[in-house]
Amino acid sequence: MIEFTLDRGSGVSTYLQLVHQVKQALRLGTLRPGDQLPTARQVVESLAINPNTVLKAYRELEREGLVEGRPGMGTFVRQGVAGATLAEHTRLRRALEAWVRDARAAGLDQEDLRALFAVVLADAAKEGVA
Amino acid sequence: MSPGLEVTGPRRAPALEVTGLGVRYRRTWALRDCSLSVPKGSVAALVGPNGAGKTTLMHAAVGLLRPALGGVRVAGEAAFVAQDKPLYESFTVAEMLVFGRRTNTRWDGAAAADRLAGLGIPPGRKVGALSGGQRAQVAVTLALACRPDLLVLDEPLANLDPLARHDVMRSIMAEVAERELTVLLSSHVVSDLEETCDWLVVLNGGRLQVSGDIEELLDGHLVLTGPDGASAAGTRVVGASRTGRQVTMLVRGAPPLDPRWQARRPGLEELVMGYLRSPESAALPGLAGVGA
Numbered sequence: 001m002i003e004f005t006l007d008r009g010s011g012v013s014t015y016l017q018l019v020h021q022v023k024q025a026l027r028l029g030t031l032r033p034g035d036q037l038p039t040a041r042q043v044v045e046s047l048a049i050n051p052n053t054v055l056k057a058y059r060e061l062e063r064e065g066l067v068e069g070r071p072g073m074g075t076f077v078r079q080g081v082a083g084a085t086l087a088e089h090t091r092l093r094r095a096l097e098a099w100v101r102d103a104r105a106a107g108l109d110q111e112d113l114r115a116l117f118a119v120v121l122a123d124a125a126k127e128g129v130a
Numbered sequence: 131m132s133p134g135l136e137v138t139g140p141r142r143a144p145a146l147e148v149t150g151l152g153v154r155y156r157r158t159w160a161l162r163d164c165s166l167s168v169p170k171g172s173v174a175a176l177v178g179p180n181g182a183g184k185t186t187l188m189h190a191a192v193g194l195l196r197p198a199l200g201g202v203r204v205a206g207e208a209a210f211v212a213q214d215k216p217l218y219e220s221f222t223v224a225e226m227l228v229f230g231r232r233t234n235t236r237w238d239g240a241a242a243a244d245r246l247a248g249l250g251i252p253p254g255r256k257v258g259a260l261s262g263g264q265r266a267q268v269a270v271t272l273a274l275a276c277r278p279d280l281l282v283l284d285e286p287l288a289n290l291d292p293l294a295r296h297d298v299m300r301s302i303m304a305e306v307a308e309r310e311l312t313v314l315l316s317s318h319v320v321s322d323l324e325e326t327c328d329w330l331v332v333l334n335g336g337r338l339q340v341s342g343d344i345e346e347l348l349d350g351h352l353v354l355t356g357p358d359g360a361s362a363a364g365t366r367v368v369g370a371s372r373t374g375r376q377v378t379m380l381v382r383g384a385p386p387l388d389p390r391w392q393a394r395r396p397g398l399e400e401l402v403m404g405y406l407r408s409p410e411s412a413a414l415p416g417l418a419g420v421g422a
Contacts, residue, residue: 006325008324008325011397013345013348014325039307040307041304041307041308044300044303044304044306044307045300045303045304046300047300047325048296048297048299048300048303048325048326049303049325049326050173050303050306050325050326050327050328051303051306051307052171052172052173052328053325053328054307
């Protein structure tokens with residue numbers, strides 16, 4: 001089961017942080033189809049946040065088709081979510097690692113890498129590639 | 131970003147409705163012309179400087195005082211925890227529970243005992259020997275044992291260390307997750323309320339300044355930073371501050387057209403401070419008036 005954390009100084013609203021963490025866990029395979037998300041009460045008892053915030057995050061994930069609420073049982077990751085991308089993960093990660101090594105050898109530091117990656121990602125989004 | 135400027139009213143049925151409330155102590159008005167409604171199931175933050183009328187509003191909500199004007203309606207039963215958390219020092223925790231059972235018609239003693247056991251508070255311990263955090267937990271437990279529909283807490287986190295504050299909020303939030311409980315709590319530390327509250331009520335000098343859903347309020351406001359002289363036409367200015375040639379403003383509405391502004395969503399604390407510094411501004415349901 002996923003355990004949520006909260007970055008209180010991040011400026012990102014709490015419900016979005018929960019949404020992002022579920023998506024991240026789905027991408028990395030730590031959450032898989034059929035897995036149950038913690039109940040609102042469980043999240044609230046560990047993070048001291050408003051239960052409505054948890055419900056709002058789960059509603060958003062449900063709206064995006066990633067999870068489903070089963071009345072009286074809880075919220076579960078839907079079948080067939082994230083499977084395809086996960087299979088490609090290893091190959092893409094290797095390619096990215098090679099790119100990072102290459103960039104470091106060319107003298108770029110951590111900040112340069114981040115900036116470059118963000119720019120390429122933003123350009124790709126504009127051109128409709130990503 | 132929300133399309134309109136109006137802060138919409140509650141869609142859920144109200145747990146607390148205050149209409150035209152006015153409370154006077156001798157010749158001074160502690161509260162004037164106060165109308166608000168808090169929807170069921172919300173956790174409402176009541177904020178404002180000392181003397182703003184927070185305690186007066188809470189006393190009126192739980193029927194501890196008779197208003198000079200207007201009225202208060204609570205859907206169901208209300209329970210109140212005063213700021214000094216009145217408990218009998220020489221009583222043990224178990225004796226406080228017996229006292230609670232004898233003085234209340236609605237009383238869930240089993241739930242209260244379970245709750246205290248879960249918090250690791252020994253029933254045989256004298257109240258006077260408890261830590262500040264434990265006293266707060268006992269006071270909240272006694273209030274919850276009355277099975278209230280509305281729980282009103284006056285500065286529940288005052289004088290508690292960060293860990294105890296977190297623990298008290300955790301246990302209140304857990305109760306809200308379990309059943310339809312509405313909470314109204316006052317604090318002057320806004321950062322304590324950021325993750326726990328979903329409704330905001332701001333009082334200032336005995337007048338209501340803000341009442342609304344926190345997410346909607348934050349979505350409906352912007353913090354603008356730009357050069358002095360940039361045009362903020364099309365927005366409604368809540369408050370502005372100048373440092374040299376730079377202006378920072380809290381505004382309501384869509385981002386202004388002038389490209390020299392940098393716009394971002396405010397944090398809860400910025401929103402509250404912005405209003406408190408501009409007592410003539412208001413964000414109330416059905417009321418568009420914002421002073422500039």
